[in-house]
Amino acid sequence: MLEARGLSKFYGSVLAVRDISFCLQPGQVLGYLGPNGSGKSTTVKMLTGLLEPSDGQVIYDGQDIRKNLMAYRKRLGYVPEEANLYPYLTGQEYLDMVATLRAMPSPRKNKTIRSLLQLFSLWPHRHVTMGSYSKGMRQRILLIAALMDNPDVLILDEPLSGLDVTSVLVIKNLIQTLSAHGKSVFYCSHILEVVEKVCSHLIILRKGQVIAQGTTTEVREHIGKSSLEGVFLHLVEERDVVQMAHDIVSVLAAV
Numbered sequence: 239m240l241e242a243r244g245l246s247k248f249y250g251s252v253l254a255v256r257d258i259s260f261c262l263q264p265g266q267v268l269g270y271l272g273p274n275g276s277g278k279s280t281t282v283k284m285l286t287g288l289l290e291p292s293d294g295q296v297i298y299d300g301q302d303i304r305k306n307l308m309a310y311r312k313r314l315g316y317v318p319e320e321a322n323l324y325p326y327l328t329g330q331e332y333l334d335m336v337a338t339l340r341a342m343p344s345p346r347k348n349k350t351i352r353s354l355l356q357l358f359s360l361w362p363h364r365h366v367t368m369g370s371y372s373k374g375m376r377q378r379i380l381l382i383a384a385l386m387d388n389p390d391v392l393i394l395d396e397p398l399s400g401l402d403v404t405s406v407l408v409i410k411n412l413i414q415t416l417s418a419h420g421k422s423v424f425y426c427s428h429i430l431e432v433v434e435k436v437c438s439h440l441i442i443l444r445k446g447q448v449i450a451q452g453t454t455t456e457v458r459e460h461i462g463k464s465s466l467e468g469v470f471l472h473l474v475e476e477r478d479v480v481q482m483a484h485d486i487v488s489v490l491a492a493v
């Protein structure tokens with residue numbers, strides 16, 4: 239089980255995330271929702287051990303992750319928001335490198351990489367350098383890298399950005415299947431579309447603070463609106479988006 243206890247993060251004097259706490263049990267899919275700049279990636283970096291919290295702890299299986307970061311990372315798959323992929327490496331070379339860093343045994347490594355490249359339609363492109371890959375292809379490579387060591391916890395930071403419709407459907411189904419196999423998924427997004435369908439639990443974030451937390455049903459009932467989209471707009475957006483759209487069109491029409 240993964241647990242966040244009172245996580246806060248300051249960048250200098252700016253408070254990016256304040257007092258976040260949750261438990262993520264095996265088989266649960268936790269949606270972490272909020273507009274851009276609300277603190278999602280900062281939380282993720284603390285959960286993966288990349289960023290030290292200003293306050294609070296991340297606990298995995300009863301132990302602070304900092305006590306044995308290597309062992310914790312071995313159980314973790316992480317798809318970062320921004321891909322710093324090596325442009326001169328081919329997809330295959332990159333995945334081989336990640337597998338080596340994760341100390342995956344060779345026969346399993348080769349078989350898994352081959353199967354995942356085929357499943358994600360990247361097999362024909364495996365010997366092409368990643369600098370020429372599309373955003374969607376890079377995103378799929380990152381997903382393969384996160385999955386190939388069969389992690390118990392999968393952390394996805396905006397995993398659908400830049401993906402084609404088919405890949406989006408594949409990932410939606412993949413999250414559900416992983417959850418059915420007892421994996422925990424922490425799913426960050428500023429878009430609601432997928433979240434309502436795949437997440438068992440929700441945290442809604444605004445300016446670094448939790449404004450709603452619970453099962454997806456609880457959050458919906460708490461707000462008293464049937465559609466999660468309604469909930470999201472209701473909680474997070476300060477501006478009336480419908481009015482805003484009209485205003486934008488009026489400006490265009492006036493020119």
Ligand SMILES: Nc1ncnc2c1ncn2[C@@H]1O[C@H](COP(=O)(O)OP(=O)(O)O)[C@@H](O)[C@H]1O
Nearest residue numbers: 249252254272273274275276277278279280281
């Ligand atoms: N390395 C950093 N240094 C200073 N401020 C940062 C840094 N990273 C993020 N921030 C700020 O912290 C806030 C939360 O950012 P972030 O966690 O990236 O949000 P999100 O992922 O929800 O878009 C934003 O105001 C952002 O500008």
Ligand SMILES: [Mg+2]
Nearest residue numbers: 278279280319
């Ligand atoms: Mg982010």
